[in-house]
Amino acid sequence: MIRVLTVSLLFIFGGSFLASTIQTDNGQVVVTDIRFEGESGQVMSGLLYVPITATREHPQPGVLAIHGYINSRETQSGFAIELSRRGFVVFALDQTGHGYSDPPAFSHGFGGPDGLQYLRGLPMVDNSRIGLEGHSMGGWAVLSAADSNPDGYAAMVLEGSSTGTFGTRAGTHEFPNNLLLVFSRFDEFSGFMWGADIPADIVHTDKLKTLFGTDEAVKPGITYGDIASGGARKLLMPKVTHPGDHHSTVAIGMAVDWLQQILQPSAPRPVDDQHWYWKELGTALALVGIFMLAFPVADLLLSKDFFSKRLLPVSGNGVVVGRRWISAAILTTLIPVITYFPLQTWGGEMVVFGNRIWSQSITNGIVVWMLGTALVSVCLFGLWLKYQQSTIATLKQCGLVGKEYVWQALFVAGLVFIELYLFALLIDFLFLTDFRVWVVALKLMSWVQFFQFLFYLPIFALYFVALGTVLHTQLRIDGQSPVRAMLVNSLLLTTGSVLLLVLQYLPLLLGGTLTIASQPLLTIVAIQFVPLMVLIACISTWCFYRTGAVYTGAFINALVICWYVIAGQATQVVPLLP
Numbered sequence: 001m002i003r004v005l006t007v008s009l010l011f012i013f014g015g016s017f018l019a020s021t022i023q024t025d026n027g028q029v030v031v032t033d034i035r036f037e038g039e040s041g042q043v044m045s046g047l048l049y050v051p052i053t054a055t056r057e058h059p060q061p062g063v064l065a066i067h068g069y070i071n072s073r074e075t076q077s078g079f080a081i082e083l084s085r086r087g088f089v090v091f092a093l094d095q096t097g098h099g100y101s102d103p104p105a106f107s108h109g110f111g112g113p114d115g116l117q118y119l120r121g122l123p124m125v126d127n128s129r130i131g132l133e134g135h136s137m138g139g140w141a142v143l144s145a146a147d148s149n150p151d152g153y154a155a156m157v158l159e160g161s162s163t164g165t166f167g168t169r170a171g172t173h174e175f176p177n178n179l180l181l182v183f184s185r186f187d188e189f190s191g192f193m194w195g196a197d198i199p200a201d202i203v204h205t206d207k208l209k210t211l212f213g214t215d216e217a218v219k220p221g222i223t224y225g226d227i228a229s230g231g232a233r234k235l236l237m238p239k240v241t242h243p244g245d246h247h248s249t250v251a252i253g254m255a256v257d258w259l260q261q262i263l264q265p266s267a268p269r270p271v272d273d274q275h276w277y278w279k280e281l282g283t284a285l286a287l288v289g290i291f292m293l294a295f296p297v298a299d300l301l302l303s304k305d306f307f308s309k310r311l312l313p314v315s316g317n318g319v320v321v322g323r324r325w326i327s328a329a330i331l332t333t334l335i336p337v338i339t340y341f342p343l344q345t346w347g348g349e350m351v352v353f354g355n356r357i358w359s360q361s362i363t364n365g366i367v368v369w370m371l372g373t374a375l376v377s378v379c380l381f382g383l384w385l386k387y388q389q390s391t392i393a394t395l396k397q398c399g400l401v402g403k404e405y406v407w408q409a410l411f412v413a414g415l416v417f418i419e420l421y422l423f424a425l426l427i428d429f430l431f432l433t434d435f436r437v438w439v440v441a442l443k444l445m446s447w448v449q450f451f452q453f454l455f456y457l458p459i460f461a462l463y464f465v466a467l468g469t470v471l472h473t474q475l476r477i478d479g480q481s482p483v484r485a486m487l488v489n490s491l492l493l494t495t496g497s498v499l500l501l502v503l504q505y506l507p508l509l510l511g512g513t514l515t516i517a518s519q520p521l522l523t524i525v526a527i528q529f530v531p532l533m534v535l536i537a538c539i540s541t542w543c544f545y546r547t548g549a550v551y552t553g554a555f556i557n558a559l560v561i562c563w564y565v566i567a568g569q570a571t572q573v574v575p576l577l578p
Helices: 002-023 073-084 108-120 137-148 190-194 199-204 206-212 243-247 249-263 276-303 322-351 361-387 403-431 447-471 482-509 520-547 551-567
Strands: 029-037 043-051 060-066 089-093 125-135 155-159 179-182 233-236 435-437 440-442
Touching: 002 073, 002 276, 002 403, 029 108, 043 073, 043 108, 060 073, 060 108, 060 137, 060 249, 073 089, 073 125, 073 243, 073 249, 073 276, 089 108, 108 125, 108 137, 125 137, 125 249, 137 155, 155 249, 179 206, 179 249, 190 199, 199 206, 206 233, 243 249, 276 403, 276 435, 276 440, 276 520, 276 551, 322 361, 322 447, 322 482, 322 520, 361 447, 361 551, 403 551, 440 520, 440 551, 447 482, 447 520, 447 551, 482 520, 520 551
Parallel strands: 060 089, 060 125, 125 155, 155 179, 179 233
Antiparallel strands: 029 043, 043 089, 435 440
C-alpha cells in the first residue's frame, strides 16, 4: 500500500500543479475565487481570470462565460483559459443553484444579469468590448444577461444552446448582437433546442431561419448580416456531442475566433494555439489520485490493533456456480438498464420533486433508481436464499455480521471521507482547482450542499449495503483473488451502463437520433456511471476481502458517491437548513 499511497499523492499534487500552471498561463493570468451578492440577495460565485496586462490604466475586453445545467464554473475552463491567455478578462459564473451560487436554480435569469453587471463593474474591463458565451442552459443565462442590458455587450457565442423567450426581440435578426451559434452535429438536444430530431436538420427549421433573417436553409460557415451594425449571424457545426463541446479544440476554437475577431484583445493568437487540455489532464490525474487515496488510508486504519482484532476472514468461497452465477450476473447487468429511464424520470419529476428536504431533482431520480434496483435485487436475493438447493448461505457468508462491525465500518469510512475531503480543501487552497475529467468531477460542497448531503446519505448507504450483499454472495467466484474479483465486479457493474450508452448513441452517431430521443439529459448523466461503477466495485470488493463484511466498503462508497453527486447537481428548491 506504500506504493499506492505514493502514486496517489504524486497524482494529486503533480496533477493539481500542472492544472494550476495551465490555468494561470504560467503566471500570466491571475485566477480568483469570487463571491458577490446579486440583486435578488442571492450570493453568487464565479472564477475570475485576469491577464496581468489588464489594468485600470489599460482595460481589456471582458467575457462572461456560463456553464450548462448540472455543471459548474469549472466546466467552462477550456474557454476561460484560451480567452484569458489572449488578453480577455473572463468571468466564469456559477448559475443560480449550481456550484457555490445560492439556490434555487433557474431563478433571476439563471444568474446571467448579475454576472454581466459584476463583469461590467470591474475597473480592468473595457465595457465597450464585452462578450457573452454560454453552453446549453448557460446560453439562456447569457441571453437573460443580454436582455437585461441590450447595449452592455458586443458579441455572443451560444454553444449547444438556442434562443428563447428573452424579450420581445428574442430569436430575430435584431437580438442578440453579433451571434455565433456553435451547434454540434451529434448534439443530443437538437429536438429540444431547435425542434429538429436530427441535429443536421436544424438548418431547415423556421426558428433558426428567423434568427438568421433568411427564408432559406441556413448555411454553416457563412456570416449573415454585418458585424459593425451588431446584426452578424454565423452557424458552425463541429463533429462532437453536446457535452463534447467542453472537450473539443474545434468547438472552443470557434468561440475564441469569433470573440477575438469582434472584441480585438491585446494578445490575439492563432485558433489552433490551445493548451487548455493540459489542465484537463492535470485535474484528471488528481481525480484518479484522490480515488486511489481511499485504499491506503482505509488499509492504514484497518491495520490498527483496535480494528484488526475485530476483522473477519472471508468465509468460504462463492455460493453460486455455473449457470446460476451466469443468470445472477445477467440480472445484475440488466436490471439497472431496464429501470434507469423509468425510475430516474419518476423520481426526479413525480415523486419527490420540489421538496425542502431532498431539493435536487436529478439526485432524487438517482436515489429512486438506486432504491428501485436495490429492492428488486434484494427480493431476488431473498428468493434465491429461500429456494437454493446446494450450499446454504449464512449471514456471515453474505458479509452481514453483528452490529459491532457496523459501528466499526462507520468509523473507518467516516475517517476515510474526512481524509479525502481535507485533501480536497488543501488542493483548493493551494491551486484553486478540483478533481475532474470531462463530465466526471469531484469538488468541494457548499454549506447548502453539505446539509443536502446529510439528508441523502442514508439512502446511498442502504443501496450500497444491498449492492455489496449481492455482489459478494451470489456473484463471488470460487477461489478468485481480490484483484481478479475487483476486475470481475467492475465489469459486472459497468456493462449495463456501457450497453445503455451504446444503444442510445449508435443511431445518433450514424446520422439519426438517440434511440430514446426524449431522454438526452439522463443519457448524458449515464456517462458518469461508467467510471463511478469501476470505483464502486473496487472499493466494495477490496474492503470485503480486507474485512470479511460488506459494511466498510458500502459506507465508504456511500460517503464518496453521495459527496460526488450532491456537489455536482443543481438545487431546484431552497432546502431546509438548520
